[in-house]
Amino acid sequence: MVRVRYAPSPTGALHIGGARTALFNFLFARHHGGTFVLRVEDTDQTRQVPDSEAKMLQGLKSLGIRWDEGPDIVGAPYGPYRVSERLARHRELAEELLSTGQAYRCFCTPEQLQRDREAFQQQGLPPRYVGRCRDLTREEVEARRARGERHVVRLKTPQTGETIVHDLIRGDVTFDNRVFDDFVIMKADFTPVYNFAVAIDDHDMAITHVIRGEEHLSNTPKQIFVYEALHFPLPAFAHLPMILAPDRSKVSKRHGATAVEEYREQGIILAALANYLLLLGWSPPDGREILDLEEAVRVFSLDRVQHTAAIYDLKKLEWMNHQYMMRLEVDEIAELVKPFIRYSVGEAPPFRDVVALSRERATTLVQLADQMRMFYHPPESYDAAGVAKHFSEEAAARLEILAARLAELEEWDHDHLVAIYDAVSAELGVKRAALIHPTRLAVTGRTVGPGLFELVTLLGREATVERLKTAVARIRSHELALG
Secondary structure, eight states: OOEEEEOOOSSSOOOHHHHHHHHHHHHHHHHTTOEEEEOBOOOOGGGOOTTHHHHHHHHHHHTTOOOSBSTTSTTOTTOOOBGGGGHHHHHHHHHHHHHHTSEEEEOOOHHHHHHHHHHHHHTTOOOOOOOTTTTOOHHHHHHHHHTTOOOEEEEOOOSSSEEEEEETTTEEEEEEGGGOOOOEEEOTTSOBOHHHHHHHHHHHTTOOEEEEEGGGGGGHHHHHHHHHHTTOOOOEEEEEOOEEOTTSSBOOGGGTOOOHHHHHHTTOOHHHHHHHHHTSSBOOTTOOSOOOHHHHHHHOOGGGBOSSOEEOOHHHHHHHHHHHHHHSOHHHHHHHHGGGOOSOOOSSSOHHHHHHHHGGGOSSHHHHHHHHHHHHSOOSSOOHHHHHHHOSHHHHHHHHHHHHHHHHOSSOSHHHHHHHHHHHHHHHTOOTHHHHHHHHHHHHSOSOOSOHHHHHHHHOHHHHHHHHHHHHHHHHTTOSOOO
8 A cells, every 4th residue: 555754854834845745745645545644854853943843734734735644643553753752763773784784883083074075175076984984893893982982873885886766757867876975874872864764764654655855866875775774675766856946046035935834924825825836846637727635636646747847936826826716715715814804894895795806806815905905994095106197186076076976876886887977978078987097096096906886886885975075185185296
């Protein structure tokens, strides 16, 4: 049975790269009826960030990603699921490798290792461990241990030949073994390094497929050395393409990439974010772009993961978010936008109706909340370019006539409003646009928005007339800098 894992380090927030890796593992497991494991790689205690683990787990759940086994699942069969709680097992296997001669204790000091690195650099060669302690006798090792000399444990790696990574996405990737030195597997405090612990934990948790980011590909031969030294069967490997910015640089905050929780705070619907992550390096067989997780589970496969880097595009994410804002039920969008409302909302106009009308021009929930404000609060100011273009003494006279006519209108609906504007435009000998643009600016403070007659219908007679009168008064008081 398929068993996959996502193994984040609790050293910061959940970002798009990690979220995508978790998503692809989740979909692969669900598609094959397998098990998705969450394991926390907390080997480096010095880099841990308080509450990072809890926030990462919450971030995954908010994207709709659920795991079958993990540190928060009571009674899961392969625990513990935090690497720091598995140290006894790592130490046991390190001792086993020491006893069979496949690993050795290295007493080289940091100063010696630094001199070695500098010597290689002077020769224009990549630094590597020279193997100074590789062939120490048992007696020498025990004598130095007896003197209390600080040491690490290194794995004896093959010095010739090649290691081939059979990658389900990239095909066979060949590494020359000469580029690898005898790397450290246990630090001086006898805690494991990542490449040692991850191989052991993947084996012990019966992981069948290791699906992770491309940046881990160069580590894979080292992990294969560990598997082979311990006579463990290899899992299948699949390395996902990198995520790059549009200029093909590393994605950063300047490109709009941020943590999952920050996307939520910026008004991105997390179902839309999950959909967007799905398409970063993978494409569905029918070419669709909008898929929920249930649909993605049915069609997901690794053979549709691309080899080349995926390009992160904030505009595409915002487009997708707008698609979700238009496709979801109005009541659902109404609930999602409430946390972004920073102003008082009365009973009229109806909140749900305001959401339905305003969402068409919003790409985020933050924008939606901002556009909804004009239905509940009169404009405090007017768009400067709009004032210069649409407000004048002549416009004030027209708005005054409209206010009077609208105040007398008995049937306040779209068709009757259109009729009033057509009648006034005919009387004044101007196009309807000469009335519509100043009206929009007067009642909303903006030059763009929903259709004016739909907007005014929802806004209501009293608020519309009052806002027209206020604009007329401000124009005539010369408070506004007119064009």
